[in-house]
Amino acid sequence: MDVSLALLDPEQRRIAARRHALGLVLAPLLALCALWLAPDNMSPRAARLMALLAATLVLWMTEALPVGMTALAAAAVAVLAGVADTETVFAPFSHPTVWLLLAAFLVGAAAQWRQLDRVFVVRFFSLGRTRLVDLATTIAVASFALSTWLPNRVVVSLMARVVQEQEARFGPRFQRLGLSSVALASALGGLVTPIGAPANLIALAALAQYDDRDVPLLFWTLAAAPLATLLLAAWLVAVRLVLGLDGEQIVHGDLRLEPLSQAAKRPRPPTTQMLRLSELPALAFGLDRGQMAIAAVGATTLLLWAIPGLARLLPLDDDVVLGLSQALPAAPVALVLAAVLFILPAARRNDSASQG
Numbered sequence: 001m002d003v004s005l006a007l008l009d010p011e012q013r014r015i016a017a018r019r020h021a022l023g024l025v026l027a028p029l030l031a032l033c034a035l036w037l038a039p040d041n042m043s044p045r046a047a048r049l050m051a052l053l054a055a056t057l058v059l060w061m062t063e064a065l066p067v068g069m070t071a072l073a074a075a076a077v078a079v080l081a082g083v084a085d086t087e088t089v090f091a092p093f094s095h096p097t098v099w100l101l102l103a104a105f106l107v108g109a110a111a112q113w114r115q116l117d118r119v120f121v122v123r124f125f126s127l128g129r130t131r132l133v134d135l136a137t138t139i140a141v142a143s144f145a146l147s148t149w150l151p152n153r154v155v156v157s158l159m160a161r162v163v164q165e166q167e168a169r170f171g172p173r174f175q176r177l178g179l180s181s182v183a184l185a186s187a188l189g190g191l192v193t194p195i196g197a198p199a200n201l202i203a204l205a206a207l208a209q210y211d212d213r214d215v216p217l218l219f220w221t222l223a224a225a226p227l228a229t230l231l232l233a234a235w236l237v238a239v240r241l242v243l244g245l246d247g248e249q250i251v252h253g254d255l256r257l258e259p260l261s262q263a264a265k266r267p268r269p270p271t272t273q274m275l276r277l278s279e280l281p282a283l284a285f286g287l288d289r290g291q292m293a294i295a296a297v298g299a300t301t302l303l304l305w306a307i308p309g310l311a312r313l314l315p316l317d318d319d320v321v322l323g324l325s326q327a328l329p330a331a332p333v334a335l336v337l338a339a340v341l342f343i344l345p346a347a348r349r350n351d352s353a354s355q356g
Contacts, residue, residue: 016063023062031055048081063153096331097205103334104195107298108150110341114290117146117158125162132170133243137236139163140181144232147189148196149298155186177242184235188228194220217330218309294341301337304328 031051038047056074059065065073075093079086092098111117124142139159146155163178190196194204194217204220207213287295308325 019062020064023059023064026062027055027058027064030058045083049078049083052077052081052083095205096329097201100195100201100331100334101198103301103331103338106338106341107294107301107334108154108195110294110338111291111298112150112154114288114294116287116291116294117150117154119287119291120146121158121162132174133240135166136174136178136181136239136243139178140185140232140236140239143182143185144189144192144228147186148192152186152190152197155189156182159186174243177239181235181239185232188232188235191228192221192225193217200224214325216309216312216325218306219312222309297337297340301334304333304337305330 031054034051034054035047038050042050052074056070059070060067064070075089078084079089083089121142124145125138139162143155143159146158159182160179163175163182166174166178191200194200200220204215204217207215305328308321308328311321311324
């Protein structure tokens with residue numbers, strides 16, 4: 001089962017199942033409509049490509065199939081439908097961007113598998129303030145931060161449950177505002193880092209291929225982070241205006257005044273009761289050994305990705321900058337470090353100890 005579906009309650013799973021079924025029905029219907037409505041001056045191959053694109057978009061939007069599987073199936077169908085030959089269709093799969101996406105997915109999936117995302121949310125909310133407006137702000141900021149390194153749909157699935165459990169306490173108005181914050185903040189967070197969304201890496205690859213601009217991954221973050229943060233700040237101001245005086249309602253008591261080690265021993269606030277963590281021995285920052293190993297691999301990956309960009313910002317010789325860029329290409333670095341996750345014993349899940 002998809003990990004994001006496992007985070008949904010039974011009612012949400014039924015809704016997702018209906019959405020998947022709808023996608024499986026609409027995809028072939030829209031493909032047939034696209035073929036029927038194709039202009040007379042359009043070649044048959046172009047018409048078949050348009051139909052395939054329509055069906056693929058529907059499958060992506062409804063997630064009737066896993067997003068990656070839909071992309072692979074679409075490429076295979078393009079060959080079978082005579083849109084292009086096998087070499088032309090599958091040549092882009094050897095592009096370094098594809099392997100960079102795969103490596104980023106492996107590290108993100110490992111973090112989610114070991115519940116590192118849930119640890120982050122629990123700790124983040126434990127440090128939050130006590131008012132309702134601060135809770136709304138924390139929901140948005142946590143969604144923004146998680147989306148910089150996790151897929152948006154995973155973040156939305158996780159944070160939506162945090163918002164939905166507040167409906168009984170604060171009403172549907174706060175729920176709607178919270179879900180809007182999760183959706184917008186997740187989209188903005190995905191812009192901050194190149195791995196935040198596949199489109200970011202595709203844009204960098206397009207710049208390198210068509211405009212001969214080799215943009216380091218760090219430069220993308222330096223350019224996108226200020227704009228995304230500014231838009232998030234504008235949204236948080238709007239949230240405060242919408243809540244008004246209701247935002248001053250106390251929701252967390254004095255939990256923020258306690259050290260995390262003491263807060264973990266008392267019942268969690270309503271915001272984090274659903275985030276059940278494994279009962280493994282905690283190390284630094286409240287992380288178990290597996291979570292620490294994955295966090296270390298992720299931090300090392302980010303550091304090595306940043307070195308070529310930092311070299312361009314420093315007064316170094318061009319030969320040194322070029323040498324660092326060639327010695328630390330993003331995709332191989334990420335793949336090697338992702339492979340380390342399969343080697344470190346601490347990164348392997350102990351099912352008998354992690355059930356909870």
